Amino acid sequence: MYLLALQATAESSGQIEEIARTFGVDWPHLLSQIASFSIVCVVLYILAYKPILKMLEARREQIAGGLANAEQIKARLDRIEAERVDILAKAEDAGKRLIEDARAAAARVHADETRKASAAAEQIVERAREATARDYELMRAELRREVGRLVVQTTATITGKILTAEDHERLARDAARELAS
Numbered sequence: 001m002y003l004l005a006l007q008a009t010a011e012s013s014g015q016i017e018e019i020a021r022t023f024g025v026d027w028p029h030l031l032s033q034i035a036s037f038s039i040v041c042v043v044l045y046i047l048a049y050k051p052i053l054k055m056l057e058a059r060r061e062q063i064a065g066g067l068a069n070a071e072q073i074k075a076r077l078d079r080i081e082a083e084r085v086d087i088l089a090k091a092e093d094a095g096k097r098l099i100e101d102a103r104a105a106a107a108r109v110h111a112d113e114t115r116k117a118s119a120a121a122e123q124i125v126e127r128a129r130e131a132t133a134r135d136y137e138l139m140r141a142e143l144r145r146e147v148g149r150l151v152v153q154t155t156a157t158i159t160g161k162i163l164t165a166e167d168h169e170r171l172a173r174d175a176a177r178e179l180a181s
Contacts, residue, residue, distance in 0.1 A: 148172030 020027070152168050 144172075144176045148175045151175045 148171065151174075152171050155171060
């Protein structure tokens, strides 16, 4: 069996030799090119591929960190938005309370001013009544004097005599009594 394998290998090796000759393969040059290509691959792997892989890994970590930061920032923004909404709601409630307080204060001021105006109007009406009463009394006194004078003058004209001060006084008193009743 081993012999068969060697014979098959020898035959296949002969075929390879024949194909290589057909295509113009020069084994020493091919081996040197394979060796130099391998050296270039090793040098590129060490000098270029490893640093690029490190840079890509650093970039991947940086992107992952950025995504984590973005998640944190989004969470903070959501929290800030919730706080903003809460603050706006509190401010709206405070504004409504201020408006209600202002309306209540305005109603109190209005009631106080209405009460003051009513009191002032009552005082004005009372003063007007007093002034009217004084004027009425003054006019009555003046009317009494005038009626008394007219009675005395009429009596003097009718009787044709000159009345004394006593007569004037008596007639004025009688006329005043008549007017009072």
